[in-house]
Amino acid sequence: MKHVFRGRTTEWLLTTPSLLWLAIFFALPAGLILMAAFRPADLHGGLGDGWSLAAVHALADPSYPALWFRTLWLSLVATLICLALALPAGYHLARLPRRRQGVILLLIVLPFLTNFLIRVFAWKTLLHPDGPLTRLLQNCGILSEDTLLLYNSGAVLAVLVYVHLPFALLPVYAAAERFDFCLLDAARDLGAGAWKRFWSVFLPGVGAGAGAGALLVLTGCLGQYVVPQLVGGTDNEMIGNRIVQRAFSDRNLPEAAALSGVLLIALLLVLMAQARKRRHSAREAGL
């Protein structure tokens, strides 16, 4: 009985359920979306018969580059801010006593019990021209009367960070929790100041967690459409908004599928690059 879980055959048997899961719930839908991009649109908002490159050609629409660019920079900046917050937070969290760690983790996850839309609406209320934050800042003289906190890219960025922060924090915490804090003592002993210890020892130590967190945040941001729609106003659309518009307003599924396809392929490339890097560093570590 001891040898049941050994060998190539059993390895395949054991991975089959997760492979099936991936195939049915990821590969198949992704394939269908990519395929839909090469079909003509029909009048009822569905997919027509035969094949067409119309949706692919439509990707050259002159309004897209600016939209892609905005999507990309908003997502990248949100990811960087999330990391910048998650790294020190994860560091301090991992150094707390076990019981306190549990309480704080619970507090971090708690907002997830509230519906996502409601949380974003709460921000809308908070940043509203008649909202508490605007009033407070105006009374303090920090904000002039005609400046809005809402409906600009700053608001989109703030809410993107708020929504995605736990996705960065939890992997960074998990890595920091396994990090050997003795290494920081060793670095200090060798003459490293606080910044040097952070950059040269802590960051490489939690690099895998930070990478995973960054990827989760980036993926979430790139596909985001609710946040820009609710707090971004008309000038801060992201590519997700255009996909929604193509699918539901224009009733042109192939064009929506083509845009999604570009996003999908871009993310897959990032993922593959990261997997490659991880394999490389695992080999270097002699594993």
Place this chain on the structure above:
Amino acid sequence: MDDSLVIDAVSRRFGALRALDDVSLSIREGEIFSLLGPSGCGKTTLLRLLAGFDAPEAGRIFLAGKDITALPPEHRPVNTVFQNYALFPHLSVRENIAFGPRLAGWSRSELRTAIDRMLALVKLESHADCKPAQLSGGQKQRTALARALVNRPRVLLLDEPLAALDLKLRQHLLVELASLHREVGTTFVYVTHDQGEAMSLSHRIAVMNRGRVEQVDEPERLYRQPATAFVAAFIGNTNIVDGRAESGGVRLADGLFAPLPDGVNAASGTSLRLSVRPEHMRLEIGGLEDPWRVAEVVFGGPHTQYWVEGRGQRWLIQQPGPPAFARGAAVQLRVESAGVSLLPEAGS
């Protein structure tokens, strides 16, 4: 020799626990000085104070005449070999060693020569580009040594550097450590709970117990003339017995006579406490009228240990060679003066 590191009346408490209680030590330039004691004796706390990771509530630490008590670790000319080595896992052996010198801003050529010299010193030339995960325990330990020594510290602190290794490797590395010290000449402060390691490596040892220093001495003197019962029992095996002085020696509670070594005198009639080393006791064939019986025989290779009981006293005796007495045998005991030392707790 000059005193290099001076610890002056240092105390450190953790809540109600006195981790270090008024400890004063003077460590000489270039010596291997061990802090020896059981876990919780304060030796690791003292090491952390010397490295700068912790600060004492009272007392001062001087290095080469300068007060370094308030100096943070990154500015102390002191480096540490950590118990688990704390090698940076993402850096190769060479990069680990280069960590300190790079921070100190050494030139490229200076760095290269120093690292090559270190790699040769710890015999890791062929592993220079390995990551720590690819090294054996002994190689990790040598990397940690090189990483600390390359900075040319005034004092090298070693925190139980052999504790994680198996016995054979430990003995081997102990010899290597001694020859490494001869080569670099740096002052070593070596923390250990293993009296064997401390005895074979150190020039001087401070035996610590409950936050206090019990005795500072050379290994041989620690063994021959323990200052307290704790030192006598912690360094090697011993029998601690009470008696009353009479001419030329001490009459022990169980009637046995122990001669005092030359130069040690006690006024007749005073109560004394003695340490008697087991290898300085002789066992001879006895008769049924003798009170001593062999209770246990433990064969230890080049020697044999006997537990002998009689008149409410239990003696540990060590004789060279294989077992010569069986369990239950009646024996006579004799104490040699060379194994006897007076302890201060007389009468208490």
